[in-house]
Amino acid sequence: MTDPIVSIRNVSKRFSGGVMAVDNVSIDIAQNEFFALLGPSGCGKTTLLRMISGLDSPTQGQIMIGGEDMALTPPNLRPTNMVFQSYAVFPHMTVMDNVSYGLRVTGVAADEAKRRTIEALEMVKLEHLAERKPDQMSGGQRQRVALARALVKRPKVLLLDEPLSALDAKLRDGMRLELTRLQETVGITFIIVTHDQDEALSMATRIAVMDKGAVQQIATPAELYEQPRTRFVADFIGKVNLIDAAVLGQNGKTANCVAAGLGKIEVGTDKTCGDKATIAIRPEKLKLSTAEPKGASLIKTKATIRDVAYYGDTSHVVADIADGQHLDINVQNNSRVGGSGFDRGQKLWVSFDPQDALLLTE
Amino acid sequence: MDYWKDFRKVFFTLMTLGSFWMLLFFVVPMGFLFVLSFSSKAIVNGETSILDYNYFSTIANYVDAAGSSYLVLLGRAVLWSAIATIVCLLLAYPLAFAVCFSAPKWRPILLLLLILPFWINLLIRTYALIQVLRTNGFLNQALGFFHLPQTDILFGTSAVIMGLVYVYLPFMVLPLYSTIEKLDKSYLEASLDLGASQPRTFWSITLPLTMPGVITGIILVFIPCLGSFLTSDLLGGPNNWMIGNAIQNQFGEANNWPFGAALSFILMYATFFVLFVRAMLTRRSKGVDA
Numbered sequence: 001m002t003d004p005i006v007s008i009r010n011v012s013k014r015f016s017g018g019v020m021a022v023d024n025v026s027i028d029i030a031q032n033e034f035f036a037l038l039g040p041s042g043c044g045k046t047t048l049l050r051m052i053s054g055l056d057s058p059t060q061g062q063i064m065i066g067g068e069d070m071a072l073t074p075p076n077l078r079p080t081n082m083v084f085q086s087y088a089v090f091p092h093m094t095v096m097d098n099v100s101y102g103l104r105v106t107g108v109a110a111d112e113a114k115r116r117t118i119e120a121l122e123m124v125k126l127e128h129l130a131e132r133k134p135d136q137m138s139g140g141q142r143q144r145v146a147l148a149r150a151l152v153k154r155p156k157v158l159l160l161d162e163p164l165s166a167l168d169a170k171l172r173d174g175m176r177l178e179l180t181r182l183q184e185t186v187g188i189t190f191i192i193v194t195h196d197q198d199e200a201l202s203m204a205t206r207i208a209v210m211d212k213g214a215v216q217q218i219a220t221p222a223e224l225y226e227q228p229r230t231r232f233v234a235d236f237i238g239k240v241n242l243i244d245a246a247v248l249g250q251n252g253k254t255a256n257c258v259a260a261g262l263g264k265i266e267v268g269t270d271k272t273c274g275d276k277a278t279i280a281i282r283p284e285k286l287k288l289s290t291a292e293p294k295g296a297s298l299i300k301t302k303a304t305i306r307d308v309a310y311y312g313d314t315s316h317v318v319a320d321i322a323d324g325q326h327l328d329i330n331v332q333n334n335s336r337v338g339g340s341g342f343d344r345g346q347k348l349w350v351s352f353d354p355q356d357a358l359l360l361t362e
Numbered sequence: 363m364d365y366w367k368d369f370r371k372v373f374f375t376l377m378t379l380g381s382f383w384m385l386l387f388f389v390v391p392m393g394f395l396f397v398l399s400f401s402s403k404a405i406v407n408g409e410t411s412i413l414d415y416n417y418f419s420t421i422a423n424y425v426d427a428a429g430s431s432y433l434v435l436l437g438r439a440v441l442w443s444a445i446a447t448i449v450c451l452l453l454a455y456p457l458a459f460a461v462c463f464s465a466p467k468w469r470p471i472l473l474l475l476l477i478l479p480f481w482i483n484l485l486i487r488t489y490a491l492i493q494v495l496r497t498n499g500f501l502n503q504a505l506g507f508f509h510l511p512q513t514d515i516l517f518g519t520s521a522v523i524m525g526l527v528y529v530y531l532p533f534m535v536l537p538l539y540s541t542i543e544k545l546d547k548s549y550l551e552a553s554l555d556l557g558a559s560q561p562r563t564f565w566s567i568t569l570p571l572t573m574p575g576v577i578t579g580i581i582l583v584f585i586p587c588l589g590s591f592l593t594s595d596l597l598g599g600p601n602n603w604m605i606g607n608a609i610q611n612q613f614g615e616a617n618n619w620p621f622g623a624a625l626s627f628i629l630m631y632a633t634f635f636v637l638f639v640r641a642m643l644t645r646r647s648k649g650v651d652a
Contacts, residue, residue: 055551075554088552092570102556105566153556 003067004028005189006052006157011061013047013213021047023213024061029157029206034183034190036204038197040236044213045193046085049159052191054078066156081150082159085166087142089134095121095145096130102153120152123182140171151186160192164199176203197237201225209233225282230362234280241286241327243279245359255359261325265299269359278360283330285356288317288342293351300351303327305342315340319350399423399623415620423624432608432625436632439604442519442594443587446526450534450583451576453527458538458575473539476532488525488596495521495597517599525593530586534579541575577640585633605629 006029013022022044029035037045050056052063054075063070065079081102090098099120103113121127124144134142143163150158163179164172180203183190194200200207201221209216209224209232217229228234231242245259250273254266259279267279287293293300303319306326310333317329317340327350331340342348366373397417404414426432461472479487494500495516502512515521549571553563569576591606598604605625612622 053555055555075551076557076559080555082552082555084548084552086546086548088546088548090549090552090567090571101553101558101566105553105556105558105562149552149556 003031004064005031005033005066006191007062007064008048008052009062009064011048011051011058011063013044013051013056014059020213022051022058025210025213025215026061027208027215027218029189029191032187032189034180034203034205035192036200036207037191037193037210038200038207038236039195039210041195043210045195045210046161048210049082049161049191049193052157053080053082053159055082079156080159081153081155081157082161083143083146083150083163085161085163087139087146087166089142089145089149091134093133094130095126095132095134095137098134098145099149099152102149116152117148120148123151123185124148139166140175143167143175147182151182151188155188157189157191160190162193162195164194164196172199179203201237209236211236228280228358228360231278231280231360234278234358234360239283239328239330241281241283242360243281243325245277245279247273247275247277257359261321261323261327262299262301263322265354267354267357267359271359271361273359273361280358280360281352281356283316283328286327286329286350286352288319288329288331288348288350290348292349295351297354298351299354299357300349303348303350305344305346305348308340308342308344310339315342317342319348321350395623395626398620399627401620403618403620412617423621424628426621427624427628432605432628435603435605435608436628438602439588439606439629440632442523442526442604443584446523446530446587447534447580447584449523449527450531451579454531454534454538454579455576458535458542461535461539462542473536476535479528480532484529484592487529488592491521491525491528492516492596495524516597517602519598519602522594522598522602522604525597526587526590529590529593530583533582533586537578537582538572538575541572541578545571577644581637581640584636588633588636589629 006027008025008027008029011022011025012020014020025044025048027035037048039045047056051058052065054070054073057071070078090101093101096117100113100117103116108116118127118130121130124147126141126144126148129137129141134145137145143166147163160179164175167175176199179190179192192200192203201224204221206218206220207224208218211232217224217233219227219229224233224237228237228240234240235242243259243262245257245267248256248258248264250256250269253268253270255269255273255277256264256266257277257279258264262279265279288303301321303321305317305319307318309316313333315331315333317331318326319329320326329350331342333340335341398415400419400421400423401415401417402420402422404411404416406414457476461469461476464472492499496502497512497514497516499516501515505512515524545568549567550563553567554560558566588604589606589609591604591610594602594604595607595610606629609622609625609629612618612625616622
């Protein structure tokens with residue numbers, strides 16, 4: 001990567017209670033990236049964001065922004081601005097005063113501050129509400145104020161802490177598109193913290209998945225989904241069937257293993273395996289058929305349908321296989337007639353291409 | 363909200379007892395005092411009666427009360443109360459902040475320490491303060507120990523103001539504490555994040571957002587200070603009377619209730635004036651809920 005704009009090096013944060021909120025995290029974020037920190041609540045993602053902004057300081061490690069070490073730079077002097085989860089729009093100021101605040105306190109000339117404020121308000125389509133007070137606005141509008149207030153400062157990096165979590169579902173979808181559009185227009189690096197995988201997958205160019213203070217994997221959305229590195233990532237991103245397997249031996253890029261409910265199978269892998277592993281396969285990559293599927297390379301097993309849930313475009317089928325193991329299968333409802341075409345208690349075959357399965361060792 | 367319309371019986375039941383109490387012990391006596399302030403003592407058989415009054419006979423009490431000697435006492439009360447209120451505010455604001463930022467397990471203990479003086483009678487506390495401030499008191503002993511010059515502040519302005527600050531400080535800290543505690547700290551973080559320095563954040567964000575607490579504290583301290591008499595009597599002596607001392611004297615030693623009543627009402631109008639100014643200020647800073 002050429003000259004990362006934000007470089008996090010071996011950063012740890014231990015809170016006074018002894019809790020390790022962030023544990024030896026290293027991430028490089030490039031100019032113009034839309035980067036997401038994704039993880040369950042309490043995984044340390046917000047603490048990491050606050051350390052980039054300077055509102056928290058690392059116990060160990062180094063944070064560089066634009067090539068400069070930020071250790072001794074207080075938040076008000078950092079080239080970052082933050083959109084807070086609660087928006088933190090000042091209740092005693094009008095929209096105009098809120099947005100121009102960051103310019104006024106840093107001594108930007110009044111007429112330039114006004115011009116830039118109006119520009120920022122136009123960018124988030126709020127120019128008609130400039131004289132409103134925050135208590136006369138909806139949550140979505142307040143969030144736009146928070147966005148404009150941060151963007152008007154032209155930061156090198158914009159930090160967004162769960163920006164969509166307080167909005168209702170419909171507004172959230174609109175705002176997702178708008179954030180992506182904004183990021184492309186202003187050309188500023190965005191770092192967003194979210195616990196919502198859909199949000200991260202649909203907006204970000206790269207995602208760091210965090211768990212218990214540590215980074216599990218940093219990758220593009222497609223890589224995360226198709227090439228999860230650990231069991232946690234596979235489970236956290238999208239739906240997945242995780243099947244315990246005992247590894248019998250490895251022959252180059254294929255591993256021989258015995259998987260629960262599937263018996264003896266061969267799965268490709270580029271890692272050296274120990275004797276225990278997990279086979280991960282996404283529900284949409286499994287196929288159901290009434291007749292035994294043909295194809296020598298296919299992995300197949302007999303199954304009994306336990307449950308079918310109808311979702312309109314797809315149906316989710318839960319099927320029991322041997323060894324008390326069950327599989328989740330997504331079926332496309334391609335015909336208007338007959339729903340998924342599968343019924344509870346029906347006996348049939350489940351099959352998949354071994355290339356679509358992944359052997360996870362961590 | 364018109365809840366009372368939906369629950370009329372409940373509403374009037376809840377209201378009755380308190381209304382009756384206020385009527386009997388506030389409205390009626392105040393009405394009586396109001397009448398009295400326009401009355402004069404009756405002359406029976408050539409002697410001034412102790413119990414009888416000529417009701418609504420005169421405005422002489424107000425004319426006398428507006429005399430320069432009493433206006434000085436009123437002016438002194440306003441000035442000293444204002445100084446005491448400002449000192450309280452300056453002490454209480456950092457104190458309230460410190461309590462808010464202390465570890466949660468310490469907060470109740472710190473607040474308890476703050477209101478602990480209330481558990482002791484005001485008179486005793488004031489006498490204790492005399493022990494500290496008098497010529498051979500603890501303060502001068504301490505100063506002497508460090509070879510510093512002696513002070514002579516008892517029976518002076520500063521002793522009265524110190525006494526007022528001591529008595530009323532908790533009334534300033536508590537409302538400030540409750541507003542600062544409710545203050546969303548992300549506003550302060552947002553201000554810092556937007557490039558404002560710590561002092562700028564205080565002036566532009568913290569102070570305006572805690573203004574309701576400041577105003578409540580000012581009222582809770584200033585108004586009782588205005589009418590106080592014990593502190594100025596014990597710590598100030600006869601040369602440092604405030605209007606409260608004059609009122610106490612008229613109802614007590616001087617035994618001139620009509621005149622005392624007139625002084626009381628003048629003090630009350632002064633208080634109303636302060637509340638009026640406060641209401642105006644609140645209207646100006648609209649958007650900040652008081």
